Amino acid sequence: MFKKKDVTLIIAVLILAGLIAAFLRIYSGETGETVRIMIDGNEYGSYPLGEDSVIEIGNAFGYNRIVIENGEVFMQEADCPDQYCVEHKAISKTNETIVCLPHKLVVELHVQNREDDFDSIAQ
């Protein structure tokens, strides 16, 4: 059923997947401090993860309601056709994102003090 090259291909894909997964795990994964919302590649706004809040966005792409609660952020409601963003679990780490593709919206998490360090060096 399998030829030699098939097996090589399968192993190569598995190794690649493993490497990317390991890289993502090492590279980031600390608890985020700031919730940043990007729309169509531009920053829409930043919100502290520590404070509970509800962010409602209504624009030409559509409607999204993002909720920050107990140190986690999730998409509570969206009028996009696929609803993948609403089904996505709540996120709290810097390597996690919630993407609402039809509305070109990305919810990311960042750590604040990194940027502060840069500022203090610049001063």
Add this chain to the structure above:
Amino acid sequence: MAKKVAYSAILVALAMIFSYVEVLIPFHFGIPGIKLGLANLVVVIALYLLKPSQAFSISVVRIVLVAFLFGSMPSMIYSLAGGVLSFTVMLLLKKSKGFSMMGISIAGGVSHNVGQLLVAAIVVENMSVFYYMPVLLVAGLITGMLIGIVAKKVCRHLRVAID
């Protein structure tokens, strides 16, 4: 010529039905956007039974028609990106010899997912969607394998019917 057109038309129709029926099959990894890729079964078979150009047009015509019927403009762009990339990879591997239908189908499934993810990264202008890459690679591997098993079995019978 007429025979060629007839085969192409039947396969396009079959691929369209597969795209439609696929929604009804419960096959979930718990990750959004992962599908079995039943329509790819038709493309893999066409690649083996017909000319590459015919197989390619079957794949593209299927995607465009399905998008017009059930999908939308954005969904067509994702499908086309995945479809064209996976077709190119499958054709190259088939030409390079040494891969069985299984390997070709796996390469197709994996590259289809990679293509869609690339377009998604461009659309949201954000690299963070690559977080899904490992899962999508493995998912493409599994779905490609399943499609490969079926394609192999079907092809054996179809070859007899066509000749």
